[in-house]
Amino acid sequence: MAKKYVYLFSEGNASMRNLLGGKGANLAEMTNLGLPVPQGFTVTTEACTKYYEDGKKISDDIVEEIYKNMAILEQINNKKFGDKKNPLLVSVRSGARVSMPGMMDTILNLGLNDDTVVGLAEATNNERFAYDSYRRFIQMFSDVVMGIDKNKFEAILDAVKEENGAKYDTDLTAENLKEVVKRYKELYKQEMGVEFPQDPKVQLLEAVKAVFRSWDNPRAIVYRRLNDIPSDWGTAVNVQTMVFGNMGNDSGTGVAFTRNPATGEKALFGEFLMNAQGEDVVAGIRTPQPISTLKDIMPEVYNQFTEIANKLENHYRDMQDIEFTIERSKLYMLQTRNGKRTAQAALKVAIDLVNEGLIDEKEAVLRVDPKQLDQLLHPMFDAEALKAAKPIAKGLPASPGAAAGKVYFTADDAVEAAKGRGEKVVLVRMETSPEDIEGMVVAQGILTGRGGMTSHAAVVARGMGTCCVAGCSAALIDENEKVMKIGDVIVKEGDYISIDGSTGNVYLGEIKTVPPSLTGNFATLMGWADRYRKLKVKANADIPRDAKVAVNFGAEGIGLCRTEHMFFAEDRIPAMREMIVSKTEEQRRNALNKLLPMQRSDFEGLFEAMGEHPVTIRLLDPPLHEFLPHEDEDIKALANEMGMAFEDLKATVESLKEFNPMLGFRGCRLAVKYPEIAEMQTRAIIEAAINVSNKLGINIEPQIMIPLIGDIKEMKYVKEIIVKAADEVLKEKNANLKYQVGTMIEVPRAALTADEIAKEAEFFSFGTNDLTQLTFAFSRDDAGKFLESYYDKKIYDFDPFAKLDQNGVGKLVEMGTKLGRQTRPDLSVGICGEHGGDPSSIEFCHKAGLDYVSCSPYRVPIARLAAAQAAIKDEK
Numbered sequence: 001m002a003k004k005y006v007y008l009f010s011e012g013n014a015s016m017r018n019l020l021g022g023k024g025a026n027l028a029e030m031t032n033l034g035l036p037v038p039q040g041f042t043v044t045t046e047a048c049t050k051y052y053e054d055g056k057k058i059s060d061d062i063v064e065e066i067y068k069n070m071a072i073l074e075q076i077n078n079k080k081f082g083d084k085k086n087p088l089l090v091s092v093r094s095g096a097r098v099s100m101p102g103m104m105d106t107i108l109n110l111g112l113n114d115d116t117v118v119g120l121a122e123a124t125n126n127e128r129f130a131y132d133s134y135r136r137f138i139q140m141f142s143d144v145v146m147g148i149d150k151n152k153f154e155a156i157l158d159a160v161k162e163e164n165g166a167k168y169d170t171d172l173t174a175e176n177l178k179e180v181v182k183r184y185k186e187l188y189k190q191e192m193g194v195e196f197p198q199d200p201k202v203q204l205l206e207a208v209k210a211v212f213r214s215w216d217n218p219r220a221i222v223y224r225r226l227n228d229i230p231s232d233w234g235t236a237v238n239v240q241t242m243v244f245g246n247m248g249n250d251s252g253t254g255v256a257f258t259r260n261p262a263t264g265e266k267a268l269f270g271e272f273l274m275n276a277q278g279e280d281v282v283a284g285i286r287t288p289q290p291i292s293t294l295k296d297i298m299p300e301v302y303n304q305f306t307e308i309a310n311k312l313e314n315h316y317r318d319m320q321d322i323e324f325t326i327e328r329s330k331l332y333m334l335q336t337r338n339g340k341r342t343a344q345a346a347l348k349v350a351i352d353l354v355n356e357g358l359i360d361e362k363e364a365v366l367r368v369d370p371k372q373l374d375q376l377l378h379p380m381f382d383a384e385a386l387k388a389a390k391p392i393a394k395g396l397p398a399s400p401g402a403a404a405g406k407v408y409f410t411a412d413d414a415v416e417a418a419k420g421r422g423e424k425v426v427l428v429r430m431e432t433s434p435e436d437i438e439g440m441v442v443a444q445g446i447l448t449g450r451g452g453m454t455s456h457a458a459v460v461a462r463g464m465g466t467c468c469v470a471g472c473s474a475a476l477i478d479e480n481e482k483v484m485k486i487g488d489v490i491v492k493e494g495d496y497i498s499i500d501g502s503t504g505n506v507y508l509g510e511i512k513t514v515p516p517s518l519t520g521n522f523a524t525l526m527g528w529a530d531r532y533r534k535l536k537v538k539a540n541a542d543i544p545r546d547a548k549v550a551v552n553f554g555a556e557g558i559g560l561c562r563t564e565h566m567f568f569a570e571d572r573i574p575a576m577r578e579m580i581v582s583k584t585e586e587q588r589r590n591a592l593n594k595l596l597p598m599q600r601s602d603f604e605g606l607f608e609a610m611g612e613h614p615v616t617i618r619l620l621d622p623p624l625h626e627f628l629p630h631e632d633e634d635i636k637a638l639a640n641e642m643g644m645a646f647e648d649l650k651a652t653v654e655s656l657k658e659f660n661p662m663l664g665f666r667g668c669r670l671a672v673k674y675p676e677i678a679e680m681q682t683r684a685i686i687e688a689a690i691n692v693s694n695k696l697g698i699n700i701e702p703q704i705m706i707p708l709i710g711d712i713k714e715m716k717y718v719k720e721i722i723v724k725a726a727d728e729v730l731k732e733k734n735a736n737l738k739y740q741v742g743t744m745i746e747v748p749r750a751a752l753t754a755d756e757i758a759k760e761a762e763f764f765s766f767g768t769n770d771l772t773q774l775t776f777a778f779s780r781d782d783a784g785k786f787l788e789s790y791y792d793k794k795i796y797d798f799d800p801f802a803k804l805d806q807n808g809v810g811k812l813v814e815m816g817t818k819l820g821r822q823t824r825p826d827l828s829v830g831i832c833g834e835h836g837g838d839p840s841s842i843e844f845c846h847k848a849g850l851d852y853v854s855c856s857p858y859r860v861p862i863a864r865l866a867a868a869q870a871a872i873k874d875e876k
């Protein structure tokens, strides 16, 4: 049987999300639940994939299926597509597996042309409405399908408004709108060289193709990469009978959440506009009314709506984000989906749903997106500093958190300031649109002059966890002149402002921020997560301050202390340099002796911060040239400082030069050539451990880790140096402290021979940063130059340094773990590359049977939650 590419809503259900997309699956489910859904059909995500496989063409059999289903829609509605008297009109919308708000395109009122518009006017007895619908359709079709700049249409609309003294779109008469339609069609012809297409079937196919194409528009691609959405999922297309919110004052359209998406509070929350269509609410053009006022305007519709909202929430057992339209006092449901929410709301909703008996603890743990927790770990305004500050304006508290930064008025300027000059940025826009996505990503905060809580800026900022104040109408924003006026205050590009996404307040200047509190719902949910996870979570931390942050966030140890970071400090680097330029072992030992007490006190600080939690300290790793200057001028200055001849120092610098430092004289190779470095570091570690054990009356068992091992003999050689040095200290101090010597697995050869290496190594820690670059054969510092092209050409979907390449690098991790445990069944295995804080990579580590992940302190809570989710999913 031929594959089916088109499903009527009545043929699907909620479980068919991968095939029908989220929107299509939920429209089908609502149809099954007997809710008032305008009927339609879904062209599947597989049709989208096929469209791309076929070289951006819709195959004839799919076209035929679409027409066949169109005929069924005609029967259901008792209307005819393209009929002059009784025309059927449809909307065409995208809908991927997961919702990508505003990223792809929508076309409404499709099926209108010069004839059907007359029929629609007669059938509805409402000429104004018919032409209003037609002008919207022409604009949407021209913009979305043909790529004609929508501003050109806006300019015509504004001109006609001005000519007729109309303040709002709703003030335009039928005659005015006919004029708009006339000018729109002229513009279309001028731009495209042909008349606006009058054949509804042509309109429909072109629209379907446009939705398929929109899967690959630049903003969708950026959104996918930010949200780990693979490019081969494709989008479905939903073709749905139109209902009209713009039929007069007994019609309207709105969006509502069953709970507050900013706070999680259990109360219907949303906005609507009377006499408006689809995108008017979210586009932020007119400011909508709160949903509660619908109670006064249309009590019956309001009651029906709240009933349906309850039913949907209970059915999906989650907070719903619902779109509806009222056509001549009759309510229609256009969409429902699990609502996007802030992290704060996500925690509250998940915990409330458990208390309400709708879900259990494990389900609650699965409900919170680990990456989103980041929002809660970000600073808030310092209470004292805030007392002294006076808001200059107030907008809507659209996405919580606090931000202070320099004002930029365009996304491009914001990107340049943030990425180019490392500035903290607040993006200020009249309203945002999907094209602004990159500017929004780099911004500390977003401020808009127009639009409500469901405007583009608000929805996207909440998803990203970026603080946002929306609809700040007191701010007169001039994006062209790059200036904003609030009362008497003038804010120019580059001036500092501070915004509070929890209150909506806007302040002039930079207000100090403080770390967040980690109690309440956060603590409850993290407690549940800890109950179910199997992986331990440690932190990568080099100094006591970071170690304390990590413990505060729940770290169970330090998985990686990069000792070299300590050597770059101003008071240490002279001794480090002295060590590097030494000509003899004796000189080197002298210099190392100066470093010893500093290292020892560093380690004491770490051990004190961590108590009996395990601490893994890695021996020196980077190539030595990193500690020396490279320019003649700087070399001269340093030579002077060190009392050396310039030529001498220059010669040392030259001798340390490498063609590829990543593959050069670094890692354990340093210890092989200069064993005294490893000796000194070992001594510092063991002495510190003894001192702190004695001081605190605890048993510290340090773990000494060797970097970049690739061969068992290398491992054996360096381990012997460490053991000898450690035992010497223990004997001197008459102490019997236990310690372990292990290795990083970050060279492919180490993973391949892990059974041999485990004979000597007492623990493994996968250094997936190096393992990734050595497996892919590109360095992490250079990959940025070409990765963009790899994304554009769909060779890679994501950055392999951020998200573990499971098929390649992951195989080495699995193999290394398995081989290592063959030799040493109780071998402790962890990961300390950047991937240790990435949820999908953590899930992989859980499956591969690792003991722990180690990540930067701020990602510890994310890792705890991701580890719990991996365990719960595994159980299921």
Ligand code: PEP
Pocket (backbone or CB within 6 Å): 560, 562, 621, 746, 766, 767, 768, 769, 770, 771, 832, 833, 834
């Ligand atoms: C690694 O390679 O994954 C690692 C943690 O070490 P570094 O990033 O310091 O090279």
Ligand code: MG
Pocket (backbone or CB within 6 Å): 707, 746, 767, 769, 770
């Ligand atoms: Mg490394």
